[in-house]
Amino acid sequence: MASLFDEFQLGDLTLPNRVIMGPMTRAKATPGGVPTAIMATHYAQRASAGLIISEGTWPERRGQGYCDIPGIATQEQEDAWRTVTDAVHAKGGRIFLQMEHTGRVGHEINNGGLQMVSSTTERADFFIYTHEHGMIPMTDNVHELTTDEVHEVIESYYQAAVRTKAAGFDGIELHAASGYLPHQFLSDVANGRDDEFGGTARKRTEFTVRVLRKLIEAWGSSKRIGVKISPNILFNGISEDRPDATYSVLLDRLNELDLAYVAFQTPESLRSLAGKDNPEIVDGEIWHRYPYEFIRERYDGVVIASGDLTQELAQNALAHDKADLFVFGRAYMSNPDLVERMRHGWPVTPVDMRRAYGSADAEAGYNDYPTYEEEMAGQGHITA
Ligand SMILES: Cc1cc2nc3c(=O)[nH]c(=O)nc-3n(C[C@H](O)[C@H](O)[C@H](O)COP(=O)(O)O)c2cc1C
Structure with missing residues (x-):
């Protein structure tokens, strides 16, 4: 029987196991989005994952909706990311960059005052953290991109992809989930356009597909490019009336692109991330529900699942061939x-979400979680 700890061939990359470190925004970059040294330490500590997917990283500054999240749009950022990828590779790991343009999600307070852009002028009805005012409603000053401007944004993804390769990453995951810019084009609620990027399901998928083509062009290989989707989630002010119609078309088109993988996050997991009860997740039955079946049936390639997985759930999903690789986030x-804890049956330390985010000098709650062996040697040094 296939095991989480078996090797997996992802295109030309050999992953030593099927355990994936999921993309997680931690707000540890400088205010201008330059990765910091503690980020290199953090990712290198986790190099035994089959694959690391970096935190969401913006291709252009307007896409920095949150404070202190990194970019890959300048030479300084590229160079700083190089120290991260070098540190991971030195420990024998592999790392993809997650490319995340937040679109209308966020506030211009967080990106140096640039007007945020979207498929629409409608604001995202959600809240955002700012250093200046704490949690505030997301911006209501959203610019609807003209058709020409959409092409410029797509070009910015291309430039960022060139830098991603130069920075030594092993590939790119396009973030087309969680209500960010590509999702703002995919959604039949957020996208009311009547140009080449809206109007029909196919046209709503056009932005995502064109960006992916650009990433492939920049990389020279489709097998180093993946995409994350989250059909039917309610998050960051996004919603979809008929996700089946949109994602049937999108998955058909993704098949043609011959990508490294499609990753998804279950709708339920976003509720659980928000700390609410999740009555639908019952012992080991997670894989019976949408979108596991939906994506597996339509998509021919590698599928990465995420959302409230435990070792047991992931192993069961693998045994039932519901997905190929499994993200662990928190x-x-x-x-x-x-990986070592799960392989040996050692206890898994619960996360302290109160310390999930923080400023660039904050290693507490970030780099101070010990390995099991360090714990046993009395070297645990978590600060309260
Ligand atoms: C602190 C935090 C930050 C996250 N940031 C991102 C992100 O930048 N991009 C993304 O695609 N998902 C992000 N996620 C979602 C995770 O990648 C993952 O899909 C989710 O946490 C479900 O997995 P889990 O139940 O194992 O935590 C984040 C989750 C957490 C907890």
């Missing part, structure tokens, strides 16, 4: 050696 925050 468990990776608090267990740098998650």
Whole structure:
């Protein structure tokens, strides 16, 4: 029987196991989005993952909706990311960059005052953290991109992809989930356009597909490019009336692109991330529900699942061929050696979400979670 700890061939990359460190925004970059040294330490600590997917990283500054999240749009950022990828590779790991343009999600307070852009002028009805005012409603000053401007944004993804390769990453995951810019084009609620990027399901998928083509062009190989989707989630002010119609078309088109993988996050997991009860997740039955079946049936390639997984759930999903690779998010925050802990049946340290985010000098709650072996040697040094 296939095991989480078996090797997996992802295109030309050999992953030593099927345990993936999921993309997680931690707000540890400088205010201008330059990665910091503590980020290199953090990712290198987690190098035994089959694959690391970096936190969401913006291709152009307007896409920095949150404070202190990194970019890959300048030479300084590229160079700083190089120290991260070098640190991961030195420990024998592999790392993809997650490319995240937040679109209308966020506030211009967080990106140096640039007007935020979207498929629409409608604001995202959600809240955002700012250093200046704490939690505030997301911006209501959203610019609807003209058709020409959409092409310029797509070009910015291309430029960022060139830098991503130069920075030594092993590939790119396009973030087309969670209500960010590509999702603002995919959604039949957010996208009311009547140009080449809206009007029909196919046209709503056009932005995502064109960006992916640009990433492939920049990389020279489709097998180093993945995409994350989250059909039917309610998050960051996004909603979809008929996700089946949109994602049937999108998955058909993704098949043609011959990507490294499609990753998804279950709708339920976003509720659980928000700390609410999740009555639908019952012992080991997670894989019976949308979108596991929906994506597996339509998509021919590698599928990465995420959302409230445990070792047991992931192993069961693998045994039933519901997905190929399995993301662990929060468990990776608090267990740098998650693979070893699961392989040996060692206890998994619960995460302290109160310390999930923080400024560039904040290693507490970030780099101070010990490995199991360090814990046993009395070297645990978590600060309260
Ligand atoms: C602190 C935090 C930050 C996250 N940031 C991102 C992100 O930047 N991009 C993304 O695609 N998902 C992000 N996620 C979602 C995770 O990648 C993952 O899909 C989710 O946490 C579900 O997995 P889990 O239940 O194992 O935590 C984030 C989750 C957490 C907890």
